[in-house]
Amino acid sequence: MSAVRLVDDLSAVSAKAEWLDTILKGDCIAALERLPEKSVDVIFADPPYNLQLEGDLHRPDQSKVDAVDDAWDQFESFEVYDAFTRAWLLAARRVLKPNGTIWVIGSYHNIFRVGAKLQDLGFWILNDVIWRKTNPMPNFRGRRFQNAHETLIWASRDQSAKGYTFNYDAMKAANDDLQMRTDWLFPICTGGERLKDENGDKVHPTQKPEALLARILMASSKPGDVVLDPFFGSGTTGAVAKRLGRHFVGIEREQSYIDAATARIAAVEPLGAGETAVMGGKRAEPRVAFGSLVEAGLIAPGAELSDARRRWTAQVRADGTLAIGRDAGSIHRLGAMVQGLEACNGWTFWHVEREGRLEPIDALRRVIRDQMAGVGA
């Protein structure tokens, strides 16, 4: 590293410090353009829904439903909404790191337009996720199904971006050891979590539950990552990011929302590093070559390996390869060969006999890894 680059880095860090963990006031697109490119790991966006409400809606008891009729949710036409969507998605894409991902939440009023535009701009959809509401608002007129969900789209920056963060093992563990599905069940934001002003009115009409953001950030970010929310509103994204040990950047136009979010986030107590750590699986473990087991004396050259049912056996050679008759190769290649398959995980396929029982050689790899961890500690 040269001194010049070091200065560059320092200036970048310094520039970062100005906007990390802050709320930028102003228009979403203009603010996005002020941020450095490729600087954000995860974007969560809850854009205006373009609700096309005609007149007021009344409950059966004639009470008026407090509809989302704020000025920021009014668009003249689909064309105008599409142009707005395209503009902010483009600006968001510029600030996203190459391996960053974006989440957008919406309802049937806008989500189809957002999804199509995401695809048009080159984003690559990874999943659509359904937030099933335990307590949705009823359909008061009885003319449709009760609208009981919202839709989230999760997308990477490009089709070719394979290095995005997905904490698969953590998600699976949190779901009783079953893969996390695309249908999530959460209550809507009510009670003590719902921000109210001094009159007892809700601060923001569409405040999202923290549990939803927590799952999103636990699934697709790492501690220390930068999380951007271009429609910050009451700051749920910032509050959850801070609590989970992620940095946040919020963009918001309305001062009343900024005030509420600022106070809210200030009151958040971050969890400790141990609590926010992401559970990693085998993928996160350091690589160990089979040969190093032989070198370490955990398996002697000449030892015999077999599969779990003792259908095939192979001999360990001093160079860390296996041999069956005249054939030789890696533990993986020979495992594939004897089974007639394209591929094979030799670590779990091959076993060694210890005290009369067959044990996968993966258990020996564990020994090596524990030794490595012990040295590092």
Add this chain to the structure above:
Amino acid sequence: MSAVRLVDDLSAVSAKAEWLDTILKGDCIAALERLPEKSVDVIFADPPYNLQLEGDLHRPDQSKVDAVDDAWDQFESFEVYDAFTRAWLLAARRVLKPNGTIWVIGSYHNIFRVGAKLQDLGFWILNDVIWRKTNPMPNFRGRRFQNAHETLIWASRDQSAKGYTFNYDAMKAANDDLQMRTDWLFPICTGGERLKDENGDKVHPTQKPEALLARILMASSKPGDVVLDPFFGSGTTGAVAKRLGRHFVGIEREQSYIDAATARIAAVEPLGAGETAVMGGKRAEPRVAFGSLVEAGLIAPGAELSDARRRWTAQVRADGTLAIGRDAGSIHRLGAMVQGLEACNGWTFWHVEREGRLEPIDALRRVIRDQMAGVGA
């Protein structure tokens, strides 16, 4: 009615007779253009998803996943897919009655484009509905969330069309007297319902479950209505429409699918008029429940329920209601009615005969609940 109008009507009926309850062979758009305008009550469309698969996918046991790689699912680009979508939606809109509605099913690969195009063409989205799968294919590589749902869009022809059919009370009654929500739980189509050819291979790669179509048609059509499916495939729409006393029209290009669908539909026994009747609109009338058991086939429409001492019996109907003579209602209400009580838990009151013994229907509900356990949350 004048004689002229009567003749016109007759000729219309005569013309109808040629295509009602038939499968039209040929290109979807060309066939749609041969149908009279404003002649269809409900359209159910399962268009190609444009899956964009690249390499092979293997399960952890190295077996190869049988991908949907048929020629009909291949499109050169989003632009080509959009043009295709626009063309068939326009042709479908012409044949739809002014108060008709359209259902389209898709996945995240295509549904956003379909939804946006629906809006562009003037359709008015009533709901998006989520089909949650009890048994979806896992994500074998652990790189994303398990894709556990598909999305349906339900739309009317115009924003101004307020007279569309929605059997609100029947849906509510079938859902334990709660409004039917937009998240529906069904298994994918397997077992005896899945059509196989003489080699035991599946006839169609994406056959939809009949329970899904049953709910759609029970919700949005009346007996005698005309139901059109422009991507008929193996004919699930036709089979369910016939069983429920609706007319169907199918459009399909491939002869093998037509042959399978023809035989399948010929074997369907229509239910009696009493079983397919939808409950009247009066909200004060007794209501019913347990529709999901019926949709799931755990209890067949027409089956007889009785109380533990066989003092009373009632008949199950396709919309999830019970009938005793001229009376109809939820399991709770009819249980109360026959006993002369204010309230009654129909789940424990009503029994079904299995292997000569009476078993409370609550035991069947447990089956459904077991399906739901472990899902979501």
Add this chain to the structure above:
DNA sequence: GGGCTTCTTGAATCGTCAC
């Protein structure tokens, strides 16, 4: 037959690293 295990399969945009 019954209970148990094993096998099969489903609309799927399903790697990463070193050389």
Add this chain to the structure above:
DNA sequence: AGTGACGATTCAAGAAGCC
């Protein structure tokens, strides 16, 4: 940038096989 080696990864049902 292209190539090849490493080695990580699955849930629910129904059907079939086995004692």
